[in-house]
Amino acid sequence: MVVEHKSYARVGFLGNPSDVYFGRAMSFSLANFWASVQLRPSDQLLIQPHPTHDLVSFQSIHHLVHRLDTEGYYGGVRLLMAICKVFYKHCQEKNIELNKGNFTLSYDTNIPRQTGLSGSSAIVCAALNCLLDFYNVRHLIKVEIRPNLILNAEKELGIVAGLQDRVVQVYGGLVYMDFSRENMDKLGHGIYMPMDVNLLPPLFLIYAENPSDSGKVHSTVSQRWLDGDEFIISSMNEVAGLAEKGKTVLLEKNYKELVNIMNRNFDLRRQMFGDKALGALNIKMVEVARSVGAAAKFTGSGGAVVAFCPGGPSQVSLLESACKEAGFTLQKISVVPSFLSEEESKSLITY
Ligand SMILES: Nc1ncnc2c1ncn2[C@@H]1O[C@H](COP(=O)(O)OP(=O)(O)O)[C@@H](O)[C@H]1O
Ligand SMILES: O=C(O)[C@H]1O[C@H](OP(=O)(O)O)[C@H](O)[C@@H](O)[C@@H]1O
Numbered sequence: 001m002v003v004e005h006k007s008y009a010r011v012g013f014l015g016n017p018s019d020v021y022f023g024r025a026m027s028f029s030l031a032n033f034w035a036s037v038q039l040r041p042s043d044q045l046l047i048q049p050h051p052t053h054d055l056v057s058f059q060s061i062h063h064l065v066h067r068l069d070t071e072g073y074y075g076g077v078r079l080l081m082a083i084c085k086v087f088y089k090h091c092q093e094k095n096i097e098l099n100k101g102n103f104t105l106s107y108d109t110n111i112p113r114q115t116g117l118s119g120s121s122a123i124v125c126a127a128l129n130c131l132l133d134f135y136n137v138r139h140l141i142k143v144e145i146r147p148n149l150i151l152n153a154e155k156e157l158g159i160v161a162g163l164q165d166r167v168v169q170v171y172g173g174l175v176y177m178d179f180s181r182e183n184m185d186k187l188g189h190g191i192y193m194p195m196d197v198n199l200l201p202p203l204f205l206i207y208a209e210n211p212s213d214s215g216k217v218h219s220t221v222s223q224r225w226l227d228g229d230e231f232i233i234s235s236m237n238e239v240a241g242l243a244e245k246g247k248t249v250l251l252e253k254n255y256k257e258l259v260n261i262m263n264r265n266f267d268l269r270r271q272m273f274g275d276k277a278l279g280a281l282n283i284k285m286v287e288v289a290r291s292v293g294a295a296a297k298f299t300g301s302g303g304a305v306v307a308f309c310p311g312g313p314s315q316v317s318l319l320e321s322a323c324k325e326a327g328f329t330l331q332k333i334s335v336v337p338s339f340l341s342e343e344e345s346k347s348l349i350t351y
């Protein structure tokens with residue numbers, strides 16, 4: 001029995017990064033890019049390195065150093081190992097029996113690497129889905145809990161990350177999420193509300209080959225937040241509030257106000273993180289979009305931008321030219337509908 005699962009990239013549409021800090025967020029599953037994981041039964045338990053993403057053979061020392069400078073030390077192998085560990089420990093803790101032989105896990109991805117499109121958790125989410133089916137335990141691990149397991153796999157590796165990406169990668173579609181401390185403490189997870197994807201106006205993705213490490217980007221703000229820095233705490237609360245406002249604005253189809261909310265979301269991130277942490281190229285992507293009057297903000301911690309053109313097709317043409325001139329890739333966003341089964345949707349609040 002070979003099991004294969006696909007998990008899509010995600011766009012943190014509003015409220016990110018407050019999800020890392022007990023805030024609120026609205027995100028959607030992006031059909032343009034995905035990761036896939038395959039599980040095959042085998043005699044040995046093998047985590048297969050990807051031929052390009054886990055490169056260990058180089059043409060020269062120059063090539064090796066260039067690769068480390070541009071893409072860092074790690075690929076997906078550590079993510080696959082970490083989710084195996086987290087899944088196993090969770091099952092042990094919950095007395096879920098895992099009666100099966102060994103397997104080989106392999107992965108592939110076309111999600112631009114480390115561009116804030118959640119390439120990391122797409123690999124982890126697809127692997128978790130393989131494990132759930134291989135061991136036939138999907139019915140024993142609630143849908144609300146699965147994002148926590150995906151996040152814990154990355155936390156295990158010391159990556160600073162939040163839940164918004166993992167939630168939408170498990171649920172699919174458009175989801176509004178409330179991670180308030182009260183809910184997290186009481187329920188052990190946030191409150192996740194699927195929304196109608198048709199409420200979204202046409203959106204565009206701008207990105208560049210410019211990998212940035214979300215853990216590194218978050219580390220200073222994360223420490224300041226832990227230290228009780230008032231500016232970070234109040235700004236993060238405002239960012240969380242934007243997701244909530246955004247929910248109302250989308251339901252009312254008030255797209256004029258959506259422009260202000262998206263722009264404010266990025267401006268607050270910029271004030272909190274500072275230009276050095278965000279990176280000049282990432283900031284330029286937002287500025288290029290804004291130069292034609294589009295609203296723009298990061299999809300994640302940096303590398304890709306979600307843009308909205310309230311002026312319609314003529315403004316989209318201007319955006320196309322501006323991106324081309326700046327050397328950025330522009331794609332029309334396509335959203336993946338919800339993945340939830342009828343059974344899984346029943347317990348959830350929908351809009
Ligand atoms: N496309 C990829 N292929 C292989 N591994 C990846 C890829 N993207 C991310 N990773 C792994 O996940 C880790 C964290 O990536 P992260 O900075 O969160 O990127 P992203 O914004 O894509 O989620 C990386 O250090 C690496 O180990
Ligand atoms: O900063 C953000 O918006 C997000 O950063 C991480 O996502 P990534 O795709 O790795 O950049 C993090 O996992 C999210 O929870 C944050 O919202």
Ligand SMILES: [Mg+2]
Nearest residue numbers: 118120121214
């Ligand atoms: Mg990530």
